[in-house]
Amino acid sequence: MRAVSRFVVLGDSFSEGVGDRVAARWRGWGALLAEGLRNGGEAVGFTNLAVSGAQSHDVAETQLAAALALRPELASVVVGVNDTLRRTFDIGLLARRLDRVCAELAGAGAVLLTACLPDPGRMLGLPPPLARPLARRQRAVNAVVHALSERYDAVHLHLDAPVWTEDRALWSADRLHPGERGHRAVAGAFHRLLRDRGLAHGAPPSPEPEQPPPTRTDAVLWLATAGTAWVVRRCGDLLPQLLALAAAELRHSAAGTGAVLDARAEKDLGRALRAMTRP
Template identity: 40%
Template sequence: MVVGDSTAVGLGDPMADGTWRGVGPLVAAALGIAPDGYLNCSFTGARVRCVLRDQLPAARAHRADVALVVAGMNDTLRSDFDPHAVATDLHGVLAELVAVGTVPVAVRFHDHGRVFRLPAPLRRALRDRITELNTAVDTAVRAAGVPCVDLDALPGTYDLTSWSVDRLHPSELGHRLLARAFTERLRTAGFAVPSPVSLACSGGATTTAVDHLGWLLTRGVPWLWRRGRDLLPHAAGIMLRSAGRRARLSVSASDPPRRACDSAATDGAAPAVGAPG
């Protein structure tokens, strides 16, 4: 079973019939789960609270042995990002799944600015957000006592071949890498993996240069504009703090060095008129 956002839906791994495959079916096949025993509750744009409020009821009712929980990145891209609320909501998702006998596997995220090649201020703003998100994930995972996959430590995470044309979602190879990481974590947790995930791409639709250009014009630029506006206030704060630090360092460097005797004389001098005593 899968809950979460567009990565959980399978975006980036298109099939010839126009549907998405992605990490969920790959993990299900590796675990030997029949298609009629697999459920994907995820939808595009989902934030962690969406998983708790909208996806969890069906997930609980399904009572799967395993649930992949892929959510949180959309939260970092919004102006109302609240890591404490994310930690609370994610813990609610994990704890509720555990309560019905499901083993959920959560995800810690990578520095996606390195993949998307954002402008420096936006990249730093997003990196700060992802650091806060990962702290929230750690808190929820620790409290629920469930396994977790760390994307930042996953080999291939920062290779462009692991990402689709939009650089927002994994490519077929990226989904396979993620599926393999999930199954390895589940094997460690005691689950049998009779058919390990292959990294050889097969069954997916191929994309062309025209597809790449079309996505950039119709989806990529509008997305960057929308999300950039949400991150801009935080990025502006980073720029202002950085400029302030540079100014202080510049003033400090321009001050003439004080001799030891000058310091001693000043330390022993009487306070000036009006100075605090």
């Protein structure tokens, strides 16, 4: 069976490990998975290039080169939520960037790990006029990821499925990142898929967390400190456009023409999928 000696993680805070803090540092699902890739007693070389706040252009323009230099046999590419939270969101650009990232990693011999993610509006419980535009964007990102996963034969997780999104025990106080239990669940799910391909030779990570789960007080504290800072950072960039999108939602809803917005998003997605380079 093929053994993995080098595993590289690309992406944003989801892959950086936010929500799974150990010894004052983020650990995350990637590090947990790396432990289960051991071939005998030999540890897998693991590098986490993911950075909180990263968008598709950060992965394509910065993280990709660093990953290729490491010549990994296994590379994860999970990114896109931060793109949906920007006024500059462009599904065509995102598709072309991720296509190039996947093509170059796969061309260098790496098996790819990918995942579709839940939309942040739903996870945060935003009101429908605010949540629906974000949901459209995340559905488009997930559709691109699905297409690329098939093209490059990636190991893919459907993390937008109800089994993931409806289990609050998997998520941290911020509702956007997995907690330790969630990171362990992601690592375990990837481990099972990799084992089926003969790429995971070690024991799967334990599903049981080592740290106590976040309390209600933790959630309140996050909202009062880091959560407030997160909102402030996003307001200057996203909020004006999101309010405009919400106003459009309300206008179309009142006129009974909400399907127009869905059709427009589908048209943009179709154009993006058709424009992706062919292998």
